[in-house]
Amino acid sequence: MVVAATGGVAAIKTPAVLRRLREAGMGVRAAATEDAYRFVTRLSLAVAAGSEPFDRSAWFTADGQVRHLEWAAWADALVVAPATADAISSAASGRADDVVSALVISGIPKVLWLPAMNTAMWSHPAVRRNVERLEADGHTLLGPVIGPLAARGEGAGLGRMVEPDAVPAAVEALFQERDFEGRKVLVSAGPTREYLDPVRFLSNPSSGKMGYAVAEAARARGASVTLVSGPSALDVPVGVERIRVESAGQMLGALIGPFADADLLVMTAAVADWRAAEVATEKIAKFDERQALELVRTPDILMALAEYRRDQVVVGFSMETDKGVERAAEKARRKRLDFVCLNYPATEDSAFGGDFNRVTVVTSNGEVEELPRLRKRELADSILDRVLPRLRPIQS
Ligand code: C5P
Numbered sequence: 001m002v003v004a005a006t007g008g009v010a011a012i013k014t015p016a017v018l019r020r021l022r023e024a025g026m027g028v029r030a031a032a033t034e035d036a037y038r039f040v041t042r043l044s045l046a047v048a049a050g051s052e053p054f055d056r057s058a059w060f061t062a063d064g065q066v067r068h069l070e071w072a073a074w075a076d077a078l079v080v081a082p083a084t085a086d087a088i089s090s091a092a093s094g095r096a097d098d099v100v101s102a103l104v105i106s107g108i109p110k111v112l113w114l115p116a117m118n119t120a121m122w123s124h125p126a127v128r129r130n131v132e133r134l135e136a137d138g139h140t141l142l143g144p145v146i147g148p149l150a151a152r153g154e155g156a157g158l159g160r161m162v163e164p165d166a167v168p169a170a171v172e173a174l175f176q177e178r179d180f181e182g183r184k185v186l187v188s189a190g191p192t193r194e195y196l197d198p199v200r201f202l203s204n205p206s207s208g209k210m211g212y213a214v215a216e217a218a219r220a221r222g223a224s225v226t227l228v229s230g231p232s233a234l235d236v237p238v239g240v241e242r243i244r245v246e247s248a249g250q251m252l253g254a255l256i257g258p259f260a261d262a263d264l265l266v267m268t269a270a271v272a273d274w275r276a277a278e279v280a281t282e283k284i285a286k287f288d289e290r291q292a293l294e295l296v297r298t299p300d301i302l303m304a305l306a307e308y309r310r311d312q313v314v315v316g317f318s319m320e321t322d323k324g325v326e327r328a329a330e331k332a333r334r335k336r337l338d339f340v341c342l343n344y345p346a347t348e349d350s351a352f353g354g355d356f357n358r359v360t361v362v363t364s365n366g367e368v369e370e371l372p373r374l375r376k377r378e379l380a381d382s383i384l385d386r387v388l389p390r391l392r393p394i395q396s
Contacts, residue, residue: 007035072106082116178222190230208232
């Protein structure tokens, strides 16, 4: 694909966008408008892309090649990062007086815009109109997001370009079949915390990566996604609504409402099983060598939600060290789950924290399917593939 920079301060991030896409195994070339070079150099784009950028100097050469058509024929996608109000306007009106707008109308199948501008500009009716035109032409927009903006005294506002880390998933989503369009997907992720006193809690090492990957995959496939997350260092995937919680009780409280009209719940959260019977209001002093702690069970969220179950598909996760399949099937029946993804702790495929996971899918009627060790994002898609035939018909 071609990654094109246009003339905004966020163009300093274009090399990082190129690098993230290359790291994700995608073939990239760079393009730049003349104004982009006020912010990023030709050399840094060339190094990040691994080849010479397409720009005005490369456009009008006397070698008999029509460069914009040649580049457009090569590319499967054009990513404009950053996209200024001017670049959006040019493309919306079908101009071709700079390399980016020329590429847009030269037949590249997919175009992804990463707008970056001041909040007032982004919300101006003229820009809104141009954005709508691009969407009507089948283009995709990613962001902008709320964050610190360049103009002095502006502080944070809507208009910041999405971070380069978010781009590979968005590009993959361009080519993704949108088979979850119109679906509401609810995902729980991460650990929960059960406080003993104001500064201590019971928890576990769950990173949230599996659940965030499911949320991202469902979003890419067109679902509207709510992610109920325990404490996690991960960034919320673009386009996903995140509700942050700490305890199991709060997680249950956050899930109940959206569960009512969800099509799917994927419960990846590693919910703490016990909480302190009494939470001390002051820090517990360490007077004695031994300290007894009375624990009570946290609510079983899936059991509690089973009461509100209509025709939602529900998927649980389960970590077992012994008799895994048997226990997972029993759990699926008891918690009224469509299937359980059984995973294994403390192996090289270990679920906690890593980027890979290996699960065995166990249905409530005892069918067993072993999936290979996969990147969590790919595993998320495999899980969604298995959900798809179980979804209720779309209600119009
Ligand atoms: O019974 P077990 O904890 O092994 O079940 C795991 C599944 O149940 C996971 O999907 C987990 O998110 C969910 N769970 C729950 N409420 C709890 C504990 C686990 O919903 N209190």
